[in-house]
Amino acid sequence: MKRIHFTLGMxxxxxxxxxxxxxxxxxxxxxxxxxxxxxxVNLIFASVWGVxxxxxxxxxxxxxxxxxxxxxQFRAFRHSIALVRGDYSDPNDAGEVSHxxxxxxxxxxxxxxxxxxGVAVAVSIGGAGATFWxxxxxxxxxxxxxxxxxxxxxxxxxxxxxxxxxxxxYYIRKGFAxxxxxxxxxxxxxxxxxxxxxxxxxxxxxxxxQAASQVREVVGIPEWVTxxxxxxxxxxxxxxxxxxxxxxxxxxxxFMGVGYVLVALLIIAMNADMILWAIGEIFRGAFTDxxxxxxxxxxxxxxxxxxxxxxEAGIGSxxxxxxxxRTKEPITEGFVSLLEPFIDTVVICTMTSLVIIITQxxxxxxxxxRYMLNEAGRIATASGATGGVPITSAAFGSVFGWAPYxxxxxxxxxxFSTMITWSYYGLKAWTYMFGEGKNQELSFKxxxxxxxxxxxxxxxxxxxxxxxxxxxxxxxxxxxALYFLMxxxxxxxxxxxxxxxxxxxxxxx
Amino acid sequence: xxxxxxxGYDGSVSARRALEFAMNRARAQGGTIVLAHVLEWSPYSFLxxxxxxxxxxxxxxxMARAEQQILGSVARELQExxxxxxxxxxYGNTADLLCKIASELDAVQxxxxxxxxxxxxxxxxxxxxxxxVQASPVPCTIVP
Numbered sequence: 319m320k321r322i323h324f325t326l327g328m329x330x331x332x333x334x335x336x337x338x339x340x341x342x343x344x345x346x347x348x349x350x351x352x353x354x355x356x357x358x359v360n361l362i363f364a365s366v367w368g369v370x371x372x373x374x375x376x377x378x379x380x381x382x383x384x385x386x387x388x389x390x391q392f393r394a395f396r397h398s399i400a401l402v403r404g405d406y407s408d409p410n411d412a413g414e415v416s417h418x419x420x421x422x423x424x425x426x427x428x429x430x431x432x433x434x435x436g437v438a439v440a441v442s443i444g445g446a447g448a449t450f451w452x453x454x455x456x457x458x459x460x461x462x463x464x465x466x467x468x469x470x471x472x473x474x475x476x477x478x479x480x481x482x483x484x485x486x487x488y489y490i491r492k493g494f495a496x497x498x499x500x501x502x503x504x505x506x507x508x509x510x511x512x513x514x515x516x517x518x519x520x521x522x523x524x525x526x527x528q529a530a531s532q533v534r535e536v537v538g539i540p541e542w543v544t545x546x547x548x549x550x551x552x553x554x555x556x557x558x559x560x561x562x563x564x565x566x567x568x569x570x571x572x573f574m575g576v577g578y579v580l581v582a583l584l585i586i587a588m589n590a591d592m593i594l595w596a597i598g599e600i601f602r603g604a605f606t607d608x609x610x611x612x613x614x615x616x617x618x619x620x621x622x623x624x625x626x627x628x629x630e631a632g633i634g635s636x637x638x639x640x641x642x643x644r645t646k647e648p649i650t651e652g653f654v655s656l657l658e659p660f661i662d663t664v665v666i667c668t669m670t671s672l673v674i675i676i677t678q679x680x681x682x683x684x685x686x687x688r689y690m691l692n693e694a695g696r697i698a699t700a701s702g703a704t705g706g707v708p709i710t711s712a713a714f715g716s717v718f719g720w721a722p723y724x725x726x727x728x729x730x731x732x733x734f735s736t737m738i739t740w741s742y743y744g745l746k747a748w749t750y751m752f753g754e755g756k757n758q759e760l761s762f763k764x765x766x767x768x769x770x771x772x773x774x775x776x777x778x779x780x781x782x783x784x785x786x787x788x789x790x791x792x793x794x795x796x797x798x799a800l801y802f803l804m805x806x807x808x809x810x811x812x813x814x815x816x817x818x819x820x821x822x823x824x825x826x827x
Numbered sequence: 828x829x830x831x832x833x834x835g836y837d838g839s840v841s842a843r844r845a846l847e848f849a850m851n852r853a854r855a856q857g858g859t860i861v862l863a864h865v866l867e868w869s870p871y872s873f874l875x876x877x878x879x880x881x882x883x884x885x886x887x888x889x890m891a892r893a894e895q896q897i898l899g900s901v902a903r904e905l906q907e908x909x910x911x912x913x914x915x916x917x918y919g920n921t922a923d924l925l926c927k928i929a930s931e932l933d934a935v936q937x938x939x940x941x942x943x944x945x946x947x948x949x950x951x952x953x954x955x956x957x958x959x960v961q962a963s964p965v966p967c968t969i970v971p
Binding site for chain 1 (some may be wrong): 866868870871872873874875876877878879880881882883884886887889890917918919
């Protein structure tokens, strides 16, 4: 079994670059992609009564967790911040992974193109109103993240040498066994398969694709050059083990994130007189038909879908990163992780959206007050830009001429750090299936590098769809498991809260 | 109770000078030497996922190395010289922790060596000596 997969991986590896380079690249790759993954994408995004069931699935889950844990995201918000600040960390544990570090690493996997490109896609299809639903999805998603990350820490594997492996595949198997439920092993493998696909899709190809097209847009370097360069750098980092590059990006990315928010705030402040209008637009679009395809439902779907793609709540990726924290209380990691959707979606995504709205990128018909649509059925933009990063870039560029260049650099760095983080998530799922070992790791890493190249030369459509589909498929398996395992989290939560109240859990600072 | 001298010790030449200074005092007053070794660490630094996974393992290795290489041999040397010795290894900011250790152990003095830092370096990164002088809860001796 292991052997077959390894050989298969290698064969795939030899085949794919040949295909990609054979001819006029982009469209060919995209059509191959559309042909081979179309059924999967159609299944995941199939609509029931006009609503993609997967979006409803994630939102219903978030609502269920929010209610089940009694609005934990609001009740525990302050405590979460105290935990991140280290107020409850035992000084004797200094030198171990801190809550802050786990949060920062998980965030660098989620903050990225979803915040820049995904939001632009959402508002260009769903209008300003999509922002409202995006924020709501972010707030609800906090409860989902809380649930999955608590389980991630509780059921991780700890090895003799002190390293750890955790994530949905581990809590599904162990948690189901503990509760005497069947099919844990099967679901864990299903999750792992989707996780590998998601890592190659949303965690890799989508990132590479957007980075490469942004570079071509701004400085005119063809996609395949950027793609090749990116895949070589990724290769050096994950196969060559050159940690210094990864470490540099890990250090730069958080500052870029902060910088991005500051520039956005600056643009918003410069247009202070527009803020109320923009908020009005968001509410108007959220609850009335603003002329977009699909009406209000269209706005809801776009907002929810992009929020889920950006903050990954319920997808099951964050528990993999969070499980490395050494804590006696798994629930504390859940508290910390609920800040992720907040920072990612409620803060950063909203900034992008506000900038696009305030700089009036979305064209509105002055007479009817409805959005003007282009041939593709999307909202026409002031700059004529379509899709993802270009719209955001145009919005920032309309205020600061240098912004597109800064954004291009940000996009590459965000894309790169997301790829590194996702290569780790994918690897964990891969080794869960095929066992830990040098050969198994190497085969996954090589496949990963090849997909960086494929992603960058492919045109966006089929790649973006497949990326979403694979990520959401993880969410299907993960959330089923969360429903079965949530009583365990509840028990942990109640025990922790009562001990916190009685003073048994003490504050060190 | 014998008086305790906290010596910031990192195995460097200047730390060695500080240690010898403290040894003389301790011997004269019948005091104890506390060998304090701080591994610089910030809980707010950024790590890659792989670093997260391996952190606990690395920490164990770092502790073992510090114990063996720096403190083990020196502690033995002190014991042989008849001076009571305690060893403390901690993670964090050097100056902060030296102060903390001193107050926790009720020490009478902190002794550190002065690194040959340039004025510019000290200005940018701050110096342990400078920070200690400002914050130390007990008298502090800086051995040149």
